[in-house]
Amino acid sequence: MSLGYDRSWQPNPPPFHEMSNFDGSAPKNPNIATTTEWSYGGYSAYREGPHQQGANASNQFRRTWISRLLPEYFTSPKPYSAVDQYASSKPQPGPAQFFKHNSIEPIDSWTIHWFTPASMIFLLLIGLGSAVGHHIYYSSLDKQHAGSAAQQQWVTRIGTALAFLTQATLAAAVLISRNQRVWVSLREKYLSLHAIDALFSVTDNFFHFGNGEMIAHAKTATMMALVRWIIPLAAIFTPGTISVMSTVELNTTSCMAPTLRFPYEQVNSSHLVNSSATISTLGENWRFIYRSPSALAKKIFTLSAYSGNIAAGVPDAEGTTLKQDCSANCTYAISFDGPTLNCTEEIPWDSGRAPWRHELSFLPKIDSYGYKYVMAALGTDFTSMRGDSPENSTANSTMSIPDVLWVGHRLRLSDDFTLPPEKMYEPHVYSCQNSVGRYRVSAEVRDGRIVPTIDSVETLYGLPHESNYLMTTDEFTPNYALIDVLTSILGGNATIEPNGPSGSYAQLSTAETSVGSTPLTVHVNGSELRTVPHLGAEVEKMAHGMVASLLADRTLIYAASVNSSCSSSRAYNVYHYNAHTLIVVYAATVALAVYMVCLGALALLRNGVAHDTSFSTFVATTRNERLDRLFRGACLGKNPLGNDLGKTKMMFGEQQEPLSMAAGGAAMGRYHQNAEQTVGHATFGTEGGVRRLKKGGQYS
Numbered sequence: 001m002s003l004g005y006d007r008s009w010q011p012n013p014p015p016f017h018e019m020s021n022f023d024g025s026a027p028k029n030p031n032i033a034t035t036t037e038w039s040y041g042g043y044s045a046y047r048e049g050p051h052q053q054g055a056n057a058s059n060q061f062r063r064t065w066i067s068r069l070l071p072e073y074f075t076s077p078k079p080y081s082a083v084d085q086y087a088s089s090k091p092q093p094g095p096a097q098f099f100k101h102n103s104i105e106p107i108d109s110w111t112i113h114w115f116t117p118a119s120m121i122f123l124l125l126i127g128l129g130s131a132v133g134h135h136i137y138y139s140s141l142d143k144q145h146a147g148s149a150a151q152q153q154w155v156t157r158i159g160t161a162l163a164f165l166t167q168a169t170l171a172a173a174v175l176i177s178r179n180q181r182v183w184v185s186l187r188e189k190y191l192s193l194h195a196i197d198a199l200f201s202v203t204d205n206f207f208h209f210g211n212g213e214m215i216a217h218a219k220t221a222t223m224m225a226l227v228r229w230i231i232p233l234a235a236i237f238t239p240g241t242i243s244v245m246s247t248v249e250l251n252t253t254s255c256m257a258p259t260l261r262f263p264y265e266q267v268n269s270s271h272l273v274n275s276s277a278t279i280s281t282l283g284e285n286w287r288f289i290y291r292s293p294s295a296l297a298k299k300i301f302t303l304s305a306y307s308g309n310i311a312a313g314v315p316d317a318e319g320t321t322l323k324q325d326c327s328a329n330c331t332y333a334i335s336f337d338g339p340t341l342n343c344t345e346e347i348p349w350d351s352g353r354a355p356w357r358h359e360l361s362f363l364p365k366i367d368s369y370g371y372k373y374v375m376a377a378l379g380t381d382f383t384s385m386r387g388d389s390p391e392n393s394t395a396n397s398t399m400s401i402p403d404v405l406w407v408g409h410r411l412r413l414s415d416d417f418t419l420p421p422e423k424m425y426e427p428h429v430y431s432c433q434n435s436v437g438r439y440r441v442s443a444e445v446r447d448g449r450i451v452p453t454i455d456s457v458e459t460l461y462g463l464p465h466e467s468n469y470l471m472t473t474d475e476f477t478p479n480y481a482l483i484d485v486l487t488s489i490l491g492g493n494a495t496i497e498p499n500g501p502s503g504s505y506a507q508l509s510t511a512e513t514s515v516g517s518t519p520l521t522v523h524v525n526g527s528e529l530r531t532v533p534h535l536g537a538e539v540e541k542m543a544h545g546m547v548a549s550l551l552a553d554r555t556l557i558y559a560a561s562v563n564s565s566c567s568s569s570r571a572y573n574v575y576h577y578n579a580h581t582l583i584v585v586y587a588a589t590v591a592l593a594v595y596m597v598c599l600g601a602l603a604l605l606r607n608g609v610a611h612d613t614s615f616s617t618f619v620a621t622t623r624n625e626r627l628d629r630l631f632r633g634a635c636l637g638k639n640p641l642g643n644d645l646g647k648t649k650m651m652f653g654e655q656q657e658p659l660s661m662a663a664g665g666a667a668m669g670r671y672h673q674n675a676e677q678t679v680g681h682a683t684f685g686t687e688g689g690v691r692r693l694k695k696g697g698q699y700s
Helices: 055-059 095-102 115-141 149-188 193-201 206-210 212-217 219-237 295-307 372-377 474-490 535-552 579-607 615-621 625-630
Strands: 033-040 043-049 061-068 081-086 242-260 283-286 289-293 329-346 379-387 404-412 425-446 449-462 492-499 505-511 521-525 528-531 559-577 649-655 682-686
Touching (some): 115 149, 149 242, 149 579, 149 649, 193 212, 193 649, 206 212, 206 219, 212 219, 289 474, 329 535, 425 535
Antiparallel strands (some): 043 061, 329 425, 521 528, 649 682
């Protein structure tokens, strides 16, 4: 069929001026001649130009129109391309030469635009820089004062922002690199539409990792997608590498600390705070002769004995500089010589050494009543009295001042009252010598109070025996006051006696002693009193606490101050940076990102062009008449694809069969492989419809 403008191919051909130019406009001069140059394979070339006018007619401008006859679609001659050329006296070329020399459509170039590789490198450098900056920022805060809550919140915000920037930029660099690798897989292997969808969407939807075909045939791209998911996990670990911890700052300085200075101290660096004779003392004296404990001595000693604690003082007392030189958490150490007791265990039955005026029956005997259970419990649980030392026994002298406190008790060994009394109880007797000892005390300023702690007490010597009452001097007043108060508390007996009809039950009878109200007793009820096991040592400890409590009262004449080394502590919050965790996490993350970018760069060189997942990329690579037919009835692009359509295998390659000019002549300039030279078309195609692209080949 002739395709010249003879209107023979169309029942009702339009007039010539209805034919449009390439830009869609009508020819400016309808009175021109049109001839058919050639017709080949369905393509037709129309030439228009003015009639011959003189000798210079060959130089007149002419237009060539190209069209193709598709009876099922065409209703009018619609030109698809026009090429301007000047007339020539040479014969017009055939179709192959015409397409070759006139380039009906431009050929796509094999070039890599700088933006894609630059983006990969730039994002990688930003991620690396923010990771290094994160480390430097946290290092600058390490061990620094944490400041207020608002300042700490800003540190958290900045650290989180740096962590987010690091993971976001590194993940973006990996994503761009992965896009290049995806197109390598699409150009080398046929994949089903399901696998292709998963390959493009797996970076957004983690569940696409369940596509086995994608994992099997696109391993590298799948691995890069997995890295894309892993990199953001760095933002979980790195912000938490800095934390706020409480620390204590120690400072040592010299300060004046409170101490005690008793009259028998000959050489001591301490100095008395109170020197007036009207200042409080521990004894009621007459002409420097001790008579009895003072009211203040009874108060301080009694409170300490019953509570078992050492009285606390105040840091701003007269003669001290603790408040100025020492902070709230200040510690210091002092030593002084003071009254003490030195308790020694004696033989219970040595009546020649003990000062008992009566028979002390620690082990009862069963009497004629026959109540074995009751009688087994009878006896003395505790006893205490004042007496002379065994070496200076003058108990009958009315002018003596006894220098020993005697204490005795029995320990219950068993609750089986069927046993003989000697197997149920074990008696112990102690003689506590009134002595002078050296105290070593550590004190802490806590909550505005001085809390002393006795480190040790070393006994120096016992008091000399005073046989004459009038010969006692003020030198040992603290010792006499201490032992007098202890005697008033502990002196007396705690005895189990029979009671009830015919003595049918045992009852505790306490005569004067208040031991049941002190820490020396571990259990007491109506029929029993049990004391601590090591009674002698506990009595010594009680006396030491009573003496150390004197430090709290700065009105005493014994109050003194001494130059001591004071160590203060201040608790505050500081930042603690775990650099190891941050460096390890960021090093692993950056190393993965660098490896992925290298893979992307290799894929970029392998492809010859830069790819992404933009809309224009899909439009450019899916211009295919066969795809149009394949997706008829599925043009809305909804997901998921049907199984039949989704199982169709496709690859991005070079179209193999000749194409019609359907869909607007998308294949203009391409023709059968038997032509002199072909310009290929790169597109997605089904199995057998495309072959691998040749890097550097001509594709339009």
